[in-house]
Amino acid sequence: MFSKNFQRKYALTDQGVKNVKKGAFWTVIVNLVVMGGMSILYLLMYGLMGTFTDDQPLPNAALLLGLVVVFLILSFVTHLQQYYATYGLVYNEVRSTRLSLAERLRKLPLGYFGKRDLADLTETIMGDVNRMEHVWSHVLGYLYGAYLSTAIIAVCLLVYDWRLAIACLWGVPVAFGLLFGTRRISARTSERTKKAAIRVSDGIQEALENVREIRATNQEERYLAGLNQKIDDHEKVTIQGELGTGIFVNAASVIMRLGVATTILVGAGLILSGQIDFMLLFLFLLVITRVYAPFDQSLALIAEMFVSQVSADRMNEIYDTPTAEGAEVFQPKGYDIEFDHVGFAYDKKKVLDGVSFTAREGEVTALVGPSGSGKSTCARLAARLWDVTEGSIKVGGVDISTVDPEALLTDYSMVFQDVVLFDDTVMENIRLGKRGATDDEVRAAAEAANCGEFICRLPQGYDTPIGENGAKLSGGERQRISIARALLKNAPIVLLDEATASLDVENETKVQGALSRLLAGKTVLVIAHRMRTVAGADHIVVLENGRVAEQGTPAELMECGGLYRRMVELQSESARWQLG
Incomplete structure (x- = not known):
């Protein structure tokens, strides 16, 4: 004692x-x-x-x-x-x-x-x-x-x-x-x-x-x-x-x-x-x-x-402080992500309340809604970056709260709006997506994410140090490296949080093509504020004030005339705005 x-x-x-x-x-x-x-x-x-x-x-x-x-x-x-x-x-x-x-x-x-x-x-x-x-x-x-x-x-x-x-x-x-x-x-x-x-x-x-x-x-x-x-x-x-x-x-x-x-x-x-x-x-x-x-x-x-x-x-x-622990082996039966009456509170402030939906394998499920509605929180909970306070989240029938986060995340690729890069070379920053990847694999992922264009302009190409959190790169370049990292990992579950937000129209189109190849056959959870980004999604979940306001296909939600349709119409009006 x-x-x-x-x-x-x-x-x-x-x-x-x-x-x-x-x-x-x-x-x-x-x-x-x-x-x-x-x-x-x-x-x-x-x-x-x-x-x-x-x-x-x-x-x-x-x-x-x-x-x-x-x-x-x-x-x-x-x-x-x-x-x-x-x-x-x-x-x-x-x-x-x-x-x-x-x-x-x-x-x-x-x-x-x-x-x-x-x-x-x-x-x-x-x-x-x-x-x-x-x-x-x-x-x-x-x-x-x-x-x-x-x-x-x-x-x-x-x-x-x-x-x-x-x-x-x-x-x-x-x-x-x-x-x-x-x-x-x-x-x-x-x-x-x-x-x-x-x-x-x-x-x-x-x-x-x-x-x-x-x-x-x-x-x-x-x-x-x-x-x-x-x-x-x-x-x-x-x-x-x-x-x-x-x-x-x-x-x-x-x-x-x-x-x-x-x-x-x-x-x-x-x-x-x-x-x-x-x-x-x-x-x-x-x-x-x-x-x-x-x-x-x-x-x-x-x-x-x-x-x-x-x-x-x-x-x-x-x-x-209690750690996030669980089984070292993750063997789900498929990769459907099921939210079952999920609640989450941050510093006693309730962020999610009774959220239920299923992101199915082989489909793109989009989370949309006003700012602060809980979209990013859902994505982070789905990867067990946080633990739910109510309900459960299952992947392939396995409650993710029972799985060690490291074992769980081997099956996830994530591209979040807030890109985090390390003070290292371009090559090593992309290689984080797959330990032991060859240089050719890294270059292929970079090309697929449309990184080759700016990398060739760097003083040392792929061996160029990019500074703390990619300080030597633009916002769009940093985000494309993050996408290349996810492409290299090629995991069965993909989480995208405003993945193309910092790209210009031309590069956004190219990266979306690369993402389409990446997302084929996978469980995809997409967060977006621009409605045209998710217009081709298989399933849309609309969140409002931490609750599911409505869900369905884009066509179904447009017919309902609810929040989703109102958001689409508002963005259409803003797209026509011009300096006068």
């Missing part, structure tokens, strides 16, 4: 807990070896005092030299082991933690990312893990090792003389009691600092993403003034936190060091009363120099350990 609580408190993996234990063990050994070095100095002093008071011969130089050599060898070996256990192993822990967080994020439903912005998640994976790495390597092993070694030394000192032992060690529990008593204050300050830092990151990211809009509206001065205010607020909160922490840490250090004064005072009193001799006091003074040393670094960083609780909580929040 202790290990589990400890593991969660510091966001450690199972191996990380073992690493901390190894670090604490070797810290104890190092502290005891160093204390052994003090005993050599005590023996030398004891021998020298004997020559002055009792005419005893000088200590055996060969024996002392041998002890020093043994001490140096032991010190080197134990310090080396301690370094490896507290630093070397921890760097592996950092790698494992980042990979486990990334793996966890990969399995989380898409709805989770709607609640956390990019800057926040980036800060967790990079900033919070970095902060925890410092605690794992610089604090935990040293601190818990210091606890254990001090406890062992305290028992030995109590055997020698309990009065001097108390005078020597009383400051240690008082100092740490002060720090632990104020950790909630440190944690609250850290939380404010973290929130201020995220606001700065959000502001910088927002400025970079919207720099064209800011300049176009002449808002540079106002926007930069707001960003400067966020930076100033972060600096102010950080200074306040550092000042408060510094006061508590320095106060604890002073209290602990008062043990030196009390040891001298108590020892002097005992010597004057004849209860102990000078050598025993000298022994305790030697011990003091090493008893406090292990805590020096820990005291300076223990406040960081308290502050790190905020980072650990943020990491645990990711670990605690």
Whole structure:
């Protein structure tokens, strides 16, 4: 139970807990070896005092030299082991933690990312893990090792003389009691600092993403003034936190060091009363120099350990979020997609309510309706990018909520309106559709999606890096690469969300021809706002306010005179609009 609580408190993996234990063990050994070095100095002093008071011969130089050599060898070996256990192993822990967080994020439903912005998640994976790495390597092993070694030394000192032992060690529990008593204050300050830092990151990211809009509206001065205010607020909160922490840490250090004064005072009193001799006091003074040393670094960083609780909580929040899991094998009987009274709520706001329809294999099913009616939500639910809150979605009779998303998505090709590309070459961006595809297969898919025309104009052709999210390409070019990716995958289910929205008329016609070849014999779910795009669909589902308003063939819906017909007529009127 202790290990589990400890593991969660510091966001450690199972191996990380073992690493901390190894670090604490070797810290104890190092502290005891160093204390052994003090005993050599005590023996030398004891021998020298004997020559002055009792005419005893000088200590055996060969024996002392041998002890020093043994001490140096032991010190080197134990310090080396301690370094490896507290630093070397921890760097592996950092790698494992980042990979486990990334793996966890990969399995989380898409709805989770709607609640956390990019800057926040980036800060967790990079900033919070970095902060925890410092605690794992610089604090935990040293601190818990210091606890254990001090406890062992305290028992030995109590055997020698309990009065001097108390005078020597009383400051240690008082100092740490002060720090632990104020950790909630440190944690609250850290939380404010973290929130201020995220606001700065959000502001910088927002400025970079919207720099064209800011300049176009002449808002540079106002926007930069707001960003400067966020930076100033972060600096102010950080200074306040550092000042408060510094006061508590320095106060604890002073209290602990008062043990030196009390040891001298108590020892002097005992010597004057004849209860102990000078050598025993000298022994305790030697011990003091090493008893406090292990805590020096820990005291300076223990406040960081308290502050790190905020980072650990943020990491645990990711670990605690339920993942989208299911069977690793997906074997449907056909590829009909059946929505059965599907409901979905986003942040307690109901988006879909009782939606039922079937997208049949070999047919094109179109979802149309006003903006905000739930069309894109249906497409994402169909691919289990989100999980339904009511009802069920089945593919070939299999409830997709029982299938692992990765296994499910092997049978899906998707082209969404918001195209996502990677900072890589054109070739590799298209190859994402099919792992291991040959260059010829990639080029064939690109040609089918009408990409060849602009790719040949790029400096390095297919090997041209396209920048972050395809920044070097136009909107239409980016969308055609996304279509080429779907063509390359050639999955039995195809989801299209405004797939041709960014194309001019000529390219739209060419891409539609390529899509026609892609869609043959597949289950196709198309989302479109332009009614002429779906005029040839086999089945149309009209959504309004998250409900199915009507469904049927285009001809049937035109005869009904409902929402679909009204949308067709409105778009026909807008098509005739011209500048006057």
